[in-house]
Amino acid sequence: MPPEYRTERYDVLVVGAGGAGLRAAIEASAQGAKVGVVSKSLLGKAHTVMAEGGVAAALANVDERDSWRVHFADTMRGGQYLNHPRMAELHAREAPDRVRELEAWGALFDRTPDGRILQRNFGGHKYPRLAHVGDRTGLEMIRTLQDHGIHRGIAFHMETTLLSLLTAGGRVVGAFGYERERGRFLCLEAKAVVMATGGIGRAFEITSNSWEYTGDGLALAYRAGAELIDMEFVQFHPTGMVWPPSVRGILVTEGVRGEGGVLRNSAGRRFMFDDIPDNYRAQTADNEEEGWRYTQGDKNARRPPELLTRDHVARCIVREIKEGRGSPHGGVFLDISWIAQKLANAPEHIQKKLPSMYHQFKELAGIDITREPMEVGPTTHYMMGGIRVHPDTQMSTLPGLFAAGECAGGLHGANRLGGNSLSDLLVFGCRAGAHAAEFARGQAQEAADPATIAAIAARAEAPFERADGGSAEGPYAVQHSLQGRMQALVGIVRIGAEMEQALEELAALEARAAQVAVTGNREYNPGWHTALDLDSLLVVSRAITRSALLRRESRGAHFRLDFPDKDPALGKLNTVIYQDGDGQMQVRQDATPELSAELAAILKEMG
């Protein structure tokens, strides 16, 4: 019997309703396209809401020496020059306008005394560059975009998950998925599709990401024929909560360090001073006093080593823990309470600058961060790689498929600077929406192929049919095994032999996933959703592992114990993942894009 489903038609279908998806939808709608948005959760709940520190944009409101050129150079240095230089250029040039536009839509950022948008320091940014709202910048941004978007005639399909993209004649023509509420299938025909599905954190055991972040957009794009790039670069944020167990992995904003928080080991030593990379030595403080002055806005001071890039800080923390100098629960200490030695009203100051951190530790860990240090350790946070896109249009290598935000690759190279994700999603969400609308104008609507849809639906329903025997494995066990193995074998410190082992174990997990059974019916059934998400998690895990094996060097977020140094030759190659004609995953290396003369000159001067 053919599956029952409803069909909706759009010019542009946006997949994901975080910052990138909403910004793309607003732009496509502004260009006159009929826009539909699919989101796995309710509107306004996507991970953008968790972004705390701020949005990076060279507004130069706090330090007039800042400019898009410095932001560009900082982004490239942070990404170890594997970034797509044109994307880094567009990002740095356009971020200020995108931030000011948010203000015109109602966002209220913290202010300078003369009433302009205030900016704060963050790791890897030479000048104070992050526009922010306390430590809840992401909430302000997603709410502003959401509230602006609801008045624009955009159709929202909330709590809807996609199972497959639909293609015809070598381009994307829509997508097929299901609504969580009743489990009903939904066919979305579209002339262009924008992927904005965010990250992949659920492939790992310890993560700051919620259940949604199973890499759906990457897996759907890959299976439909698009290329993925830089998949070995997974950002492990240096500071996640480590205790109690139930909160392990929840993010502790870099803003704590931006406001003067310091990292110490069990001996009380500020170990970040012990290992400052050569390419950052000239711009890093060599004593505690200078570091403190930097956090308080002294323009002549250099940044404290706690504000080095995230990859480096995370590795230093891992080293302290491994060498036995960690905190009682397997982390290190992050202390902001010490600033009471410097500021008379320190407790009030901390509560004002970091209200949600104060709240989070007080409620979940019973710790008052104005009085005692936090315990923190690395947590899987962000995928630098993703769907390979054209730098100007954001179109993937599959015509009609666009991507923006975390699920797109290229901007961040080997490591993302804090604050650059919120600016990324604004700049490239806007571009993807505009170009998807333009692409859609030149296309006819293609009807979806019923036979393809029947096959997708049958595959989705299969876990229920396997439940009959009663002996089949459930989806949660497979998901937990996958997360545990990826954490252990392809985590923050990698070794070739372990990753070879991971590939073998992934094959076994793929076989288990193909046999999982779920009980109950299709109505709002988390067991079923978990079973279906396994497909995406497995594709993404394999892509990460294959890419990481091929990169026989250490660079940015990718650290190989068996190849601990940088290889200059590999510094000019990006890793590309694609599916061959037989449906097998292949990996190759492409030369990094050429720098324009203007950008080369900037890097020569400041890189």
Place this chain on the structure above:
Amino acid sequence: MAEARFQIWRGSGASGELVPYRTEVSPGMVVLDAVHQIQAESASDLAVRWNCKAGKCGSCSAEINGKPRLMCMTRLADLPLEQPITLEPMRTFPVLKDLVTDVSWNYQVKKGIRGFAPRPADAEDGTWRIDPVDVERVQEFRKCIECYLCQDVCHVLRDHHLHDAFIGPRFLLYSAALEMHPLDTADRVAELKKEQGVGYCNITKCCTQVCPEGIAITDNAIIPLKERVADRFYDPVKAFWRMLRRSS
């Protein structure tokens, strides 16, 4: 390790019942962890809505021992474990399944509120200068995570079901954030009085008590809105003045 007992409402639509579950307690565990553990151990299709698990997204609202709370921010250690913990869906909204309710009404209500309309940019660089004090005043309102616990507890919605006549504390707060936005020029006072029913609120402050963000919803948002409505429509001097102007 200690064990906690739960009574979790299972069912869909109007029909359902409390079903007993047990699970082991680990240090620092919150109610949402227990629900996930029960899902993985013995009830894989137990429906629950959640995202951030850190009190920032407002997805996991439910009634815990009869009190509207976020499951991710309620620690088991703070509940009396000698009794079973009762978990029920929010009562003000229709149940979809188990702990998941249909909150789509809220999204409809928001769409009906007049959007942000800024005054023209007035600084020479094409933006605005906004006094930090003016920003701080509304930032409290903008902390709202849209968990809808305030809507759940509000008796006008919960007991009197006036969903068609009253927008509820969440959207009075939202209107207040727009009305007091330093750049906004729109006027929402007439709708607040009529379609949005601000008069139905009789200031019992239940919403303020359950707000996980600690927003003083009643004192700082609703009462000032009521004052604006009273000022516009019930001030006798102003009413007389308006009458005079109309007749001339």
